[in-house]
Amino acid sequence: MIGICMESDSYFLWGKIMKRMYGLIAILITFLAVAFFTENREQEADKKVPQVGVLTLMHHPALDEIYRGFKAELKEAGYIDGKNIKIDYQNANNDQSNLRTMATKLTDEQSKVLVGITTPAAQALANSTSKTPIVLGAVTNPKASGLVKNERHPESNVTGVSDAAPIKQQLDLIKEFMPNLKTLGVIYTSSDSSAVSGFHEIEQECKRRKINLKVFSIANSNDLNQVSEQMFRQVDAAIVPTDNTIAGAMETLVKNGNAAKKPIFPAAATMVKQGGLATYSVNQYKLGQMTGKMTIAILKGKRVSSLPVERVQKGEPVVNLKEAKELNLQAPQRFLKECQRNGVVYR
Template sequence: MTTNITRRDALSLFGGAAAFAALGGLAACSGASGEKKYKIGVLQLTEHDALDAANAGLVQALDDSGISYTIDQQNAQNDQSACQTIAQKLVNDGDDLILAIATPAAQAVAGATTEIPIVGTAITDFAASGLVTSNDAPGGNVTGTSDLTPVAEQFDLLMQLLPNAKTVGVLYCTAESNSDVQVQMAEAAAKERNLTVTRYSVSNSNEIQQVVESMVGKVDACYAPTDNTIAAGMATVSMVANENKLPVICGEKGMVDNGGLATYGIDYNKLGYKAGEMAVKILKGESKPADMPIETLDASECTLTTNEETAKAVGIDLSVIQ
């Protein structure tokens, strides 16, 4: 898993000029003499594969653009109060632009400033989360890229793997507004496929094991959308689910890599890269957040990911996937 480190942390850990040189690609990009050096702050909600990949994509886009910048990487470790504190810090620092990774991070930053441009990524629905007036015309200082997943296609995948399934438990965290959107989409997709859905919610990561255990024997499969709390706790989810032969269809690749059965989902590195490209346009004065529609990845960019070890554990034949 990627460990985020700020330029300031690096200098204190490794000492002066040596650390600056070692971390040049992450902390600062060199530019032509006299070129403006942009000050960028990053607030990532928590550490898990999808958000880490989005972060890496953001930084890569900044590097590829050739702009000169310094970057302050901050991670809230899935703590809402920490999000508020970090957001205020980045605003007080006078950053030229703030990159927010995940919905709660973006909400915290948007609540702290209406002036500094904010580019978000790994956010399911900007409008539904109150971040923009509309996804087509944001109208304020926030824009970015949405990680709205192909929920219908993920349920098609579930039906291919479990053609006799009748009941599905949807696992999510009630503290995340992005999950509400996906749960509703899951319920609609299930209804179209004559599946009965039961909601299984947690309010924090400490409840995951007990809630997954409560599914056993009551549902034929579990669906876990791109919920940050669940994604960060997939080791716990898969431990319980796989031991009890409960297949888990996931919202994104990282969750499958950490023990889920399968997904048909987006590439978070590409999603972050696209957000980084938007940030560069804003910094260069070529565009304003208010006029930049929320962008998504095309369905053709979604990929199938399966976990063979998990398939063996839960007794599922992956060869049936078409």
């Protein structure tokens, strides 16, 4: 009898152990099934949410304003990053090899639209794909940069927005500030195609106006201190075309200009805020909004060929009164009133 009871107890305990094991196995199977279906649902959701890849050369205030305007325009149209759209933003930190790697990454991720902020970023994207639509988010001369052949009727996968500075307005402004100007200096980065394009336009316009122009170029930001010191010893004022390298090192240029008591007339409003004297600037935030509008049009099914390259025809007046005081210069009343009415006054 004792043997029978012990055997019954063993079967009973073994049954309880097996029951628990089956329970644990059932829980594990349920957990794995839930995880599997959740992952599948997330993957399906990711497939449905379009991705926009954004590539920029570097950080500086003007480029950051373009990206800010771009995101704001998408949000205004109902495209919320992380909800119904994914924005993959890549910053190359002014490194050409980073541009190539990041452009390939964005292309391989099968972004529905690619956005290139600056000429080098747009060129890197164009070299990585001939199929995915590319929107230029501020490229000074898309045709000269080899990005489009026909700005009115794009024939490839590239269109976008040009940030070409209003050079004629800027030169008129310099003469208004400095009617007795004898020599104007221009400084630009020789490796930046946008800066080179802007320099050539300044050169041609100065020849037409018979303005004595002295030319100074840098290879990179390390050259700016020495070259700008040399420039300010030889000129009465300096003009800067659209130039990302100089925009990113504006403090150095301003330091040397102030030391020599010579004004700087830069291309962008953000560079005036950093210590330039005045300009007629293409609004960087609005450029971003224009880039956003074009991206939205493509997301909604518009073909690149139906979207001509867009340009801002007139610049907005900007003046830095603190800088004018530093240089003992008086802002022309006409221009100051225009800034107060339709532009920006930094004090």
